[in-house]
Amino acid sequence: MNSRATKVWPLEQSRRKDLDQFVQACRQRLGAGDRLVTLFGRQEESNRMPGVVVTAIFQDESGELQALHCLTDRDKQYSALTPDFPAAHIFERELWEQTGLTPEGHPWLKPVRFEGKRQGQMAEYPFFSVRGQEIHEVGVGPIHAGVIEPGHFRFMCLGEQVHHLEIQLGYQHRGVEQLLLRRNPMLLAPVIESICGDSAVAYSWGFCAAIEALAGYEVTPECDMRRAIGLELERIAIHAATLSGMATDIAFLQGGGTYGRLRTAIINAVQRVSGNRFGRGWIRLGKSKPFTDTLRVDLIQTLAAFLRDFDEINQLMLSSQSVKARLKGTGVVTRQAADELGLIGVAARASGRAVDARVDLPNQPYQRFPIASTVQETGDCWGRMKQRMEEVDTSVAWLLKVLQEEKPTAAPTKEIGLAANSPLKPDALAISVVEGPRGAVVQAIETSQAGRIVHYKVQDPSLSNWFGVAMALRDNEISDFPICNKSFDLSYCGNDL
Incomplete structure (x- = not known):
């Protein structure tokens, strides 16, 4: 397996005996x-070693993934990492909520999605309160005026200026990780594609890569390349949708209409390949949707037509004084804040933080055809808009190069996929990292000594980035919230799982 983005460890190699030693x-x-x-845990119910299993995955300075693993007693306390390393804050909160392990000294220990014993306690959420005679609070959601997922936003304001925004999610917690343990892992792809519906390709590729690694199965280079093509088309579609939303939020109607039309052209092309506009069915275990040469030429023509109109509307957006006035300097997240909070994906790169798994952890397609990763330095809504424009340009250029030079329609061997009874490596931990449109989609699968999946961890990039939205609103006016929120364009269901 020639990929740095997927890795399997025998659990004994990374296991620590003591929680304090692990921390x-x-x-x-x-x-x-x-x-x-990522940092996560699970309850261990077997008689062999009851307690809590904790896992941490790091990317070292050479770019390699490294794992630490620990078994500890339930309801233990440990010295929190967050005061010294703020990027750990959301992981430690989730670990506390799911396992009961308490990070002593954590400055913001609040539920992430109200799991387990905390179900039904959303009304008791401990909101932060800003004191002052003229401070007032404005609550928005969880039910919104538009078609939007449920989430509550509480603004602490002095006049129109926001001093603090607190975001409470968890309203559509579905118990995804437990659901994934209830059926044959070889049949999970349709469920995986539904976790975060607009990132179906990113999720399904990560799932398939992890299971294939555990099964010792290597897909053909042509299969991997078609997967990457689907992923870049998905990236283009989501970025175009976000740009349409940003243009609409500032009443730049040419942008709202044109970006929306261009997104439709891309997702219609995806449907012609996979049979679904969101890419469901594009990737399955051991295989991916085959290309005919007619489909390859169709994609080239679609992308060439898309790029002409995309460049034109970009120039209109970038040259508009009203767009500049509304987006420049609005919703700034500094490089220091992005580093400390551990932001990833578009949100990180727009603040000057070069984090991109396609570059840092390239799998076969990105090793054979390296993709450029750009950053912006401003960290504001303007920077996040420009970042998306440049990423679309980069993805289109990469796709045209691959489709014209690689011609991934021919495979030397027939792709038959994995059988439903394929055995998985026992007592192992597999992790896959796929750079989805919002950032890294992380999936970790742990097997028992019998080769059965005992834990399936799913992590959407939105989990690490929601606090960035709150930081972006500080010292801005409350009317800036829709623009800031859309410039991040995070997933509620990706956070709630």
Whole structure:
């Protein structure tokens, strides 16, 4: 398997016997500059080793993924990582909510999605309160005026200026991780594609890569390349939809209409390949949708026509004084804040933080055809708009190069996929990282000694980025919220799972 984005560890190699030892090892890695990709836990119910299993995945300075694993007693306390390494804050909150392990000294220990014993306690959420005689609070949601997922936003304001925004999510928690353990893993693809519906390709590729690694199955290079093509088309479609929303929010009607039309052209092309406009069915275990040469030529023609109109509407947006006045300097997240909060994906790159799994953890297609990753330095809504424009340009250029030079329609062997009874490597941990449109989609699968899946961890990039929206609103006016929110364009269901 020639991919840095997917890795399998025998659990014994990474296991620590003591929670304090585990936390100290995490602290040492973070202190050395390693990036915390994820930190999570699960309840261990077997008689062999009851307690809580905790796992941390890091990306070291060489770009390699590293794992730490620990078994500890239930209801234990440990010294929180967050005061020294703020990027750990959301992971430690989730770990506390799901396992009961308490990070002593955590400055913001609040539920993420109200799991387990906290179900039904949303009304008791401990909102932060800003004190002052003229401070007032404005609550928005969870039911919104438009077609939008449920979430509550509480603004603490002095006049029109926002001093603090607190975001409470969890209204559509579906218990995804437990649901994924209830059926044969070889039949999970349709469920995986539904976790975050507009990122179906990113999720299904990560799922298939992890299961294939555990099964010791290698897909053909042509299959991998078609997967990457689907992923870049998905990226273009979501970025175009976000740009349409941003233009609409500032009443720039040419942009709202044109970006929306261009997104439709892309998702219609996706449907012609996979049979679904959101790319469902594009990727399955051991295989992906086959291309005919007619479809390849059709994609080239679609992308060429898309790029002409996309460049034209971009120039209108970038040259408009009203767009500049509304977006420049609005919703700034500094590079320092992005680093400390551990922002990823578009949100990070728009603040100057170069985090992109296609570059940092390239799999076969991106090794053979490297893709450029750009950053912006302003960290404002303007920067996030420009970042999306440049990423679309980059994805289109990459796709045209691959489709014209690689011609991924021919495969030397027939792709038959994995059988429903394919055995998985026992007592192992597999992780896959796929750079979806919003950032890295992380999936981790742990197997028992019998080769059965005992834990399936799903992590959407939105989990790491929602606090960035709150930071962006500070010292802005409350009327700036729709623009800031849309410039991040995060997923509610991706957070709630």
